[in-house]
Amino acid sequence: MWKTYILASNLEDALQALAEHGERARIVAGATDLMLELQRNVRPNVEVLVDTTRIPGFDEIRLEDGWVRIGPNVLHSEAEISPVLRKYGFPLAQASWGVGSPQIRNRATIAGNLVTASPANDTIVPLMALGAQVTLRSVSGERTVPLSEFYTGVRRTVMRPDEMLTEIAFPAMKPNQRGVFLKMGLRKAQVISVVSAAAVLTLEDGVVQDAKITLGAVAPTIIRAPEAEAYLKGKTLDEAVAAEAGRLAAEAAHPIDDLRASAEYRRRMVAVLVKRALLRIAEGREAEDFPERPPLLWGKARPKPNQLPETVVLTEETPIRFRVNGREVSVKGAFRKSLLRMLREEVGFTGPKEACGEGECGACEVFVDGVAALSCMIPAPAAYGRDIVTVEGLAQDDALHPVQQAFVEAGAVQCGFCTPGFVMTTVKLLEEFPHPDRETIQNALTGNLCRCTGYYKIVRAVEKAAASLEKAA
Numbered sequence: 166m167w168k169t170y171i172l173a174s175n176l177e178d179a180l181q182a183l184a185e186h187g188e189r190a191r192i193v194a195g196a197t198d199l200m201l202e203l204q205r206n207v208r209p210n211v212e213v214l215v216d217t218t219r220i221p222g223f224d225e226i227r228l229e230d231g232w233v234r235i236g237p238n239v240l241h242s243e244a245e246i247s248p249v250l251r252k253y254g255f256p257l258a259q260a261s262w263g264v265g266s267p268q269i270r271n272r273a274t275i276a277g278n279l280v281t282a283s284p285a286n287d288t289i290v291p292l293m294a295l296g297a298q299v300t301l302r303s304v305s306g307e308r309t310v311p312l313s314e315f316y317t318g319v320r321r322t323v324m325r326p327d328e329m330l331t332e333i334a335f336p337a338m339k340p341n342q343r344g345v346f347l348k349m350g351l352r353k354a355q356v357i358s359v360v361s362a363a364a365v366l367t368l369e370d371g372v373v374q375d376a377k378i379t380l381g382a383v384a385p386t387i388i389r390a391p392e393a394e395a396y397l398k399g400k401t402l403d404e405a406v407a408a409e410a411g412r413l414a415a416e417a418a419h420p421i422d423d424l425r426a427s428a429e430y431r432r433r434m435v436a437v438l439v440k441r442a443l444l445r446i447a448e449g450r451e452a453e454d455f456p457e458r459p460p461l462l463w464g465k466a467r468p469k470p471n472q473l474p475e476t477v478v479l480t481e482e483t484p485i486r487f488r489v490n491g492r493e494v495s496v497k498g499a500f501r502k503s504l505l506r507m508l509r510e511e512v513g514f515t516g517p518k519e520a521c522g523e524g525e526c527g528a529c530e531v532f533v534d535g536v537a538a539l540s541c542m543i544p545a546p547a548a549y550g551r552d553i554v555t556v557e558g559l560a561q562d563d564a565l566h567p568v569q570q571a572f573v574e575a576g577a578v579q580c581g582f583c584t585p586g587f588v589m590t591t592v593k594l595l596e597e598f599p600h601p602d603r604e605t606i607q608n609a610l611t612g613n614l615c616r617c618t619g620y621y622k623i624v625r626a627v628e629k630a631a632a633s634l635e636k637a638a
């Protein structure tokens with residue numbers, strides 16, 4: 166576990182810390198991968214965490230000289246709605262939308278997804294098909310590495326311990342290019358890919374001039390499907406062509422058996438997914454299932470970096486100062502805990518619950534600077550200077566919040582363990598969508614699991630809350 170937590174206010178301080186501490190240091194962004202790795206002792210040498218989320222200017226997605234440039238702090242939730250990505254890097258926006266749940270996407274970055282280097286990580290697949298490159302910086306300079314040369318194996322990259330990924334860039338898709346990303350998991354949302362595929366095609370009068378097909382979760386790293394790509398050149402897409410390209414792509418895969426699927430199933434699903442992706446492009450259905458306006462659970466806020474005047478170095482001895490439910494607090498003794506455990510054990514707010522402790526269930530949900538997030542996935546020192554709201558902060562003058570009241574009236578509570586999370590999600594959803602339709606409600610609730618009440622009553626409670634907030638307005 167970490168012994169020092171550095172909140173870098175600028176790039177130079179972050180790079181200096183990496184140079185100084187070498188293999189003992191690790192950058193932390195959203196922590197949605199790193200927190201679990203540290204808790205499971207996957208990185209026993211790491212003692213210094215360098216938090217780069219407060220560095221200004223790193224959260225931008227820009228179109229510049231025909232290239233799309235993405236900063237290291239860009240969140241999946243920002244990517245999924247980015248007009249630049251939707252127009253010039255559509256498969257990436259789609260992949261970001263498919264990551265975890267809204268609460269995960271509100272913390273997790275594309276950069277973190279690339280560096281974790283799991284073959285099942287979703288955004289690597291479209292970025293490879295888009296011909297992306299990454300910029301790596303250290304105190305001794307900068308280098309640019311094509312993503313196709315970045316990976317050396319499962320969870321291994323060419324990045325040195327003293328380097329930080331400072332930019333992801335790819336050539337903007339041209340008007341004659343079309344692309345799509347598809348993933349297959351064991352359920353519709355909050356799921357790791359069993360297989361994923363991206364296709365980026367260059368077309369002239371319906372004839373394929375160039376094809377890039379990439380596959381995820383079927384080899385130690387993301388792979389291309391060169392035979393399928395070569396076969397597609399000069400073809401007009403139809404059912405038979407798409408099926409043959411799918412068959413050829415399946416031959417490129419060399420998957421493993423694991424608890425999610427057998428190797429044979431994965432291979433077959435590559436053929437299905439690639440065929441489906443190509444037909445979607447042929448029929449102009451790339452955006453099917455991808456909402457124009459997805460619920461973000463930002464409410465009226467925006468996950469902007471809360472900047473610091475200077476770099477802050479926190480250790481066990483330093484109190485963590487932050488605001489919770491409108492009150493300034495200064496906490497000692499929680500340095501190595503999660504934000505959830507700090508809130509429950511040191512501050513006394515037991516509304517957020519620990520059910521899974523792995524970002525899967527939403528029981529620990531809080532608002533961080535106004536945005537829904539999972540407190541079990543946040544290192545306590547990352548809360549420094551932030552504004553946190555727990556479910557206890559919703560009720561005013563001892564009266565239940567209208568959303569809480571609606572859950573009671575709709576019978577949407579049984580054991581109640583999941584309820585604080587559902588209530589928090591509903592509050593943010595209704596700030597964003599005062600009259601959400603069923604699909605929007607279901608999309609918003611994908612990060613909250615209930616083991617007893619059943620979702621019909623919960624969805625009804627959300628609708629009831631929307632009606633009662635409208636009446637009160």
Ligand SMILES: Cc1cc2nc3c(=O)[nH]c(=O)nc-3n(C[C@H](O)[C@H](O)[C@H](O)COP(=O)(O)OP(=O)(O)OC[C@H]3O[C@@H](n4cnc5c(N)ncnc54)[C@H](O)[C@@H]3O)c2cc1C
Nearest residue numbers: 194195196197198199265273274277278280286287330524
């Ligand atoms: C419940 C749950 C569901 C998930 N679902 C999905 C899913 O559907 N699809 C998917 O692909 N992933 C999924 N993930 C994994 C994870 O959310 C993503 O990989 C995420 O994008 C990681 O980003 P982060 O900012 O949280 O990274 P962090 O955890 O902060 O960091 C991850 C790694 O990257 C390094 N790092 C981060 N930024 C930089 C940088 N700028 N330079 C150098 N190194 C850096 C860190 O040192 C660390 O090794 C899920 C995780 C959870 C907990």
Ligand code: FES
Nearest residue numbers: 522524526527541
């Ligand atoms: S998501 Fe945090 S406890 Fe389950």
Ligand code: FES
Nearest residue numbers: 579580581615616
């Ligand atoms: S009411 Fe028991 S887990 Fe949801």
